[in-house]
Amino acid sequence: MSKKKSKADKDNGGKPAKDSSAGSDAAKIRSLKDQLAAERKRAQKLIRRDRKERELQPYQVELLKLQKHLEIHDKRMIVIFEGRDAAGKGGTIRRVARYMNEKHYRVVALGKPTEEQRSQWYLQRYVEQFPHGGEMVLFDRSWYNRAMVEPIFGFCTEEEHRNFLRGVVGFEKDLVRQGTILVKLYFSVSKKEQQRRFDRRRDDPLRQWKLSEIDVQAQSYWDEFTERKYEMLQRTHTPQTPWTIIRSEDKHLARLNSMRAILDAVDYEDRNMDIDHVPDPHIVVSGAHEVELMEADRYRRGRFKQ
Numbered sequence: 001m002s003k004k005k006s007k008a009d010k011d012n013g014g015k016p017a018k019d020s021s022a023g024s025d026a027a028k029i030r031s032l033k034d035q036l037a038a039e040r041k042r043a044q045k046l047i048r049r050d051r052k053e054r055e056l057q058p059y060q061v062e063l064l065k066l067q068k069h070l071e072i073h074d075k076r077m078i079v080i081f082e083g084r085d086a087a088g089k090g091g092t093i094r095r096v097a098r099y100m101n102e103k104h105y106r107v108v109a110l111g112k113p114t115e116e117q118r119s120q121w122y123l124q125r126y127v128e129q130f131p132h133g134g135e136m137v138l139f140d141r142s143w144y145n146r147a148m149v150e151p152i153f154g155f156c157t158e159e160e161h162r163n164f165l166r167g168v169v170g171f172e173k174d175l176v177r178q179g180t181i182l183v184k185l186y187f188s189v190s191k192k193e194q195q196r197r198f199d200r201r202r203d204d205p206l207r208q209w210k211l212s213e214i215d216v217q218a219q220s221y222w223d224e225f226t227e228r229k230y231e232m233l234q235r236t237h238t239p240q241t242p243w244t245i246i247r248s249e250d251k252h253l254a255r256l257n258s259m260r261a262i263l264d265a266v267d268y269e270d271r272n273m274d275i276d277h278v279p280d281p282h283i284v285v286s287g288a289h290e291v292e293l294m295e296a297d298r299y300r301r302g303r304f305k306q
Contacts, residue, residue, distance in 0.1 A: 052252045058275045059259040060099050062268075067136060069268035071104055074133035076180045079262055080142045083187030084225060085215045086197040088248040092187070092255045093138050096262065106131075109140035122146060122164065123171060130180075143168065147232040152224050153214065165235045172241040182241060183265045185258055186233070186287070187248040191222050226304045230294050233287045243287025250283075257283040 070077055079096075081089040093107055108129045117125050123143055131137045141149075146164040150156040156164075176182055189197075198219070201211040218225070237243045244261050248254035260279045263271075271277070285293075298304050 055252075056095055056256060056259065058272065059256065059263065060095070062263050062272060062275070063096060063259065064099060064101075065270055066263060066266050066268045067100055067104055069266060070136060071134040075266075076131040076133060077136040077183070077266070078131060078139065078175075078180060079136065079183045079185065080139045080144065081185050081187065082142060082144050082148075083185075083246075083248070084189055084194060085212075085218045086194050086201070086210075087187035087189040088246075088251045088254050089140060089187050091251055092246075092258050093140055095255045096259060097138060100136075104134055105136040105138065107138045107140060122160070123168075144232065144236075147236070148225060148228040149214070152221055152228060153217075165231070169236055169238055169241065172236075173238070176240050181265055183262055184241065184243045184287075185246055185261065186229075186243050186290075187246050187254065188290075189248045191219065193249050195219055223303070226294075230291065230304060233291050233294075237287035237291065243290070245285045245287060245290045247283045247285075253280065253283050260284070 069075070081093055083089055097105060097107060106129070110125060110129070113125060126139075126143045129137060129139075143164075146156055146161060147168075151158065151161040172182060198211065198215060201207040201215070233243055246254050246258055246261070257279045260277055261284060263277060264279065294304050
């Protein structure tokens with residue numbers, strides 16, 4: 001006895017009707033697989049981030065020892081973080097200060113000077129932020145704004161720029177002579193990597209606040225920044241007040257080696273010799289060597305690379 005055809009089969013020209021639920025189930029499975037893959041990717045990213053943060057911890061412990069040394073011996077310390085926009089200065093500062101005693105350090109990031117401050121000695125508003133005995137001050141940009149950002153964007157005159165370069169070395173040598181420990185870090189990033197970080201800031205709602213008008217113009221003024229960088233290093237790197245260049249294409253390696261450079265500046269007690277204190281020469285170079293590299297590059301190419 002033959003089975004009767006269903007209405008759906010009859011409507012389909014006698015062919016068996018397709019099971020719509022099967023297609024729906026397949027789509028759900030694909031969606032679940034995509035979600036699982038995305039979750040695995042996020043988990044792997046978090047694991048990598050956690051591993052990198054744990055790699056910094058032994059050096060953060062050493063920074064606490066350094067801080068204690070400054071406090072016991074009533075020493076003053078200034079660390080300058082300079083470099084192009086999106087070079088990694090802010091993230092490094094956060095890692096350096098993460099576990100420090102808040103009573104004995106400050107992060108200083110001065111904004112645009114007021115009209116009253118513009119009428120004062122240029123360095124005065126920075127001097128007002130200098131550390132007292134037992135304190136460390138981290139400058140997120142510093143008086144070296146006058147060496148790069150200000151002349152490029154017309155925030156100072158060429159005469160003011162020349163006077164700054166003429167006088168800043170003597171000013172810093174006096175600081176060091178009178179007992180202040182001065183560390184000057186310049187974060188160097190490539191043009192391509194800077195653009196990638198700007199794009200991320202623009203596209204990420206949690207990072208858009210970081211993107212300033214100056215940032216938007218930074219790529220257009222790349223060569224001008226490079227020329228000013230060369231002039232600044234050439235004029236203001238001295239044996240008493242040296243610049244340390246941090247290659248910051250890889251943010252994690254830049255942070256780790258910045259900590260090493262800071263720790264290397266102070267002969268503090270109870271140093272842990274089981275960790276590697278030597279800065280990676282592929283990441284950290286002296287200001288004098290950077291000038292040599294830039295000059296060699298200009299000789300070969302006819303212009304600076306970065």
